[in-house]
Amino acid sequence: MFENLSQKLIGYRVKAARESAGWTQDRLAEAMGLKDRQSVSDIENGKRALKPDELVLLSDALDRELAYFLDLFQVAGEAQFSWRASPGLAEDSLDGFELRAGQWIGLLRWLREKEQNRPNPLKHALRLTAQSSYEDAIARAESLVEALDLGIVPAERLAEKIEQDLDIPVLYVDTIETPDGDSISGATCHLQDMGVILINRSEPEARRFFDLAHELFHALTWDAMKPDHRESNSVEDRAKIKRVEQLANNFAAALLMPQASLVNLIDRRRIDDTDHLAGVAAQLHVAPVALAWRLFNLKWLGVETRNALAQEHQRPTATGTPKRFSPSFVDMLHRSIDKGHLSARKAAKAMGASLTQLVDLFAEHSLPAPFEL
Numbered sequence: 001m002f003e004n005l006s007q008k009l010i011g012y013r014v015k016a017a018r019e020s021a022g023w024t025q026d027r028l029a030e031a032m033g034l035k036d037r038q039s040v041s042d043i044e045n046g047k048r049a050l051k052p053d054e055l056v057l058l059s060d061a062l063d064r065e066l067a068y069f070l071d072l073f074q075v076a077g078e079a080q081f082s083w084r085a086s087p088g089l090a091e092d093s094l095d096g097f098e099l100r101a102g103q104w105i106g107l108l109r110w111l112r113e114k115e116q117n118r119p120n121p122l123k124h125a126l127r128l129t130a131q132s133s134y135e136d137a138i139a140r141a142e143s144l145v146e147a148l149d150l151g152i153v154p155a156e157r158l159a160e161k162i163e164q165d166l167d168i169p170v171l172y173v174d175t176i177e178t179p180d181g182d183s184i185s186g187a188t189c190h191l192q193d194m195g196v197i198l199i200n201r202s203e204p205e206a207r208r209f210f211d212l213a214h215e216l217f218h219a220l221t222w223d224a225m226k227p228d229h230r231e232s233n234s235v236e237d238r239a240k241i242k243r244v245e246q247l248a249n250n251f252a253a254a255l256l257m258p259q260a261s262l263v264n265l266i267d268r269r270r271i272d273d274t275d276h277l278a279g280v281a282a283q284l285h286v287a288p289v290a291l292a293w294r295l296f297n298l299k300w301l302g303v304e305t306r307n308a309l310a311q312e313h314q315r316p317t318a319t320g321t322p323k324r325f326s327p328s329f330v331d332m333l334h335r336s337i338d339k340g341h342l343s344a345r346k347a348a349k350a351m352g353a354s355l356t357q358l359v360d361l362f363a364e365h366s367l368p369a370p371f372e373l
Contacts, residue, residue, distance in 0.1 A: 008046030012077030013069050015044040017062045031061040073106035073350045080190045082218055082227040084211060086182035087234055094230065097176050097184060100352050104325070105189055105196050107350040108169060111332040112194075114341055124166050126217070126251075130225045130243055134250040137217070141254035152261050155209040155285035162197070162212075163328060168219050169194075170212065171329060172201035172322040185233040186211040188218040190226075195219040201322045206287040206314055208322075213252035256286050257294045271295075272305045278312040285319070288312035323364050330365045338370035 018028050018040075025037035025044075032054055034040060042048035050058065050069075059066050068074060079102055085094055126140045145154050148161040159170045175184035175198075185203055189196040197215045199208055211233075218227050225244050232241075241249070265283055270276040274288075281291040292309035295301040301309070324330075333351075336342040348358045359369045 006046065007049050009078070010050060010069055011044045011046040013074060014040075014050075014058065014077075016077030017058075017064050017068065018044075021062050023062070028058075028061065032057045071106070072110055073103050075102040075106045075109070075189075075191065078191055079105060080222075080226070081187050081229060082190075082215075083187045083230045084185040084214070084233040085230060086184075087232050088180060089176065089178065089182040089184065093176055093178075094184070101173070101187070101189070101198060103350050103352060104171065104173070105191075107333070107347075108171070108196065108329055109191070109194060111329070111336055114336060115332060124220060125224070126220045128221055128224060128247065130247075132247065134247065137247045137251040138254040141213075141251045142258050142260075145255060145258045145260070150255075152264050153284055154258065154261070155256055158209065158212060158216075158255075159326075162216060163326070166216075166220075168197060168216070169326065169329065170197045170199065171325050172199050172208075173325065174202065175200045177202070183233075186215050188215045188222070188227070190219070190222045195222065199322075201324065204314065205285055205317060205319055206281075206290065209256060209285050210252055210287070210290060213255045214248045216255070217248040217251040253290060253294045253297075257284055257291060259298070262295070262298075262300075266300075271300060272302075274305065274309045274312055277305075277309050278315060281312075282315040282317055285317065287314055324361060327365060330361060330367065334362055334365075334367050334370055344371040 018025070023031075025040040029035070029037050029040045032040075034054075039048065043050060055066065055069060058064075059069065068076065076099075081098055081101070083094060083098075126137075126144075128136060128140060144150075148157075148165055150157055150161060162168050162170055177183040183200060183203075185200050185207065187198040189198065197212065197219060199212055199215070201208070203211065225247075227244055227248075228242070231245055261284065262280075265280045267276060277291060277295070278288045281288045284291070289310040289312075292301065292306045295309075296303075296306040333342075333347060337344050337347055344355055344358065348355050351358060351361070353361070355371075355373055359373065362369055
């Protein structure tokens with residue numbers, strides 16, 4: 001599994017491990033018995049291969065397992081993440097989950113390459129910058145609804161269209177949730193050749209769809225306006241939201257509630273009827289408070305009706321909790337094990353699961369186990 005790993009990828013990991021330890025290149029060169037910092041720089045840039053004894057010294061010096069540098073499914077040093085997480089979630093908990101998520105994403109990339117599923121070189125971009133107006137973000141969202149043919153209820157086909165038309169995998173995952181209710185809502189992962197969206201599958205439906213639309217904005221604008229590594233998912237932090245996140249929120253609202261859908265679903269004679277509007281929110285799979293602000297910003301509602309609608313409870317729908325990860329990811333994993341390209345044990349390790357849990361994952365997607373326990 002290790003022999004095909006490029007010097008460049010190993011270099012990414014050396015740099016990430018060194019910076020995480022707070023070491024300079026000079027200090028690492030001294031610890032490894034290298035001539036000078038240029039030798040470390042060449043290793044990190046993929047210009048110089050590590051010798052086996054140097055790799056052992058490196059592992060000891062930076063207190064990292066050898067697998068950290070050699071695992072095909074590792075994305076440390078390459079992947080950049082932007083997380084939506086509770087302010088109270090400890091940083092080390094988030095860092096630990098990021099390592100787990102990186103393994104899933106590294107495995108996903110490897111599976112795509114095995115199936116010659118190369119990323120589309122013509123990446124879709126929204127042509128927005130941090131100086132763009134909220135109206136610009138809204139207009140791009142409305143255009144994307146049409147381009148992706150999302151229909152009257154964009155939420156229902158959004159994940160499928162993101163994967164199929166934009167070539168951005170969407171993974172529904174179980175994230176951290178503390179006894180105090182702190183959690184991770186979602187994330188965007190940016191790699192040079194691929195973007196991935198992660199969504200907490202246990203979140204309420206309206207939150208899941210809004211997070212998906214919000215993270216899509218980051219996936220499509222990463223090069224123009226890279227988001228912070230961590231942002232708050234707390235409604236109470238609304239006043240602290242940075243401009244890039246405000247643009248993302250405006251984009252997400254328009255993507256899930258385009259004007260064409262609102263015109264189609266809302267009876268303007270009942271525009272002050274909060275019961276009617278709450279029903280429309282349920283049809284669109286958005287929270288009543290999100291619809292309240294969208295209609296208020298469109299000047300369809302006054303303050304009184306906006307506030308009343310914002311107090312309405314989310315109505316239940318029958319969509320249910322998404323299956324873990326995604327059908328395409330699990331199908332690729334199943335085929336790879338079934339064809340002997342990947343052992344069940346290595347697959348389980350990359351997934352952070354036992355063999356029994358791997359069987360359960362396949363069963364969840366109505367697939368037979370491709371191996372015997």
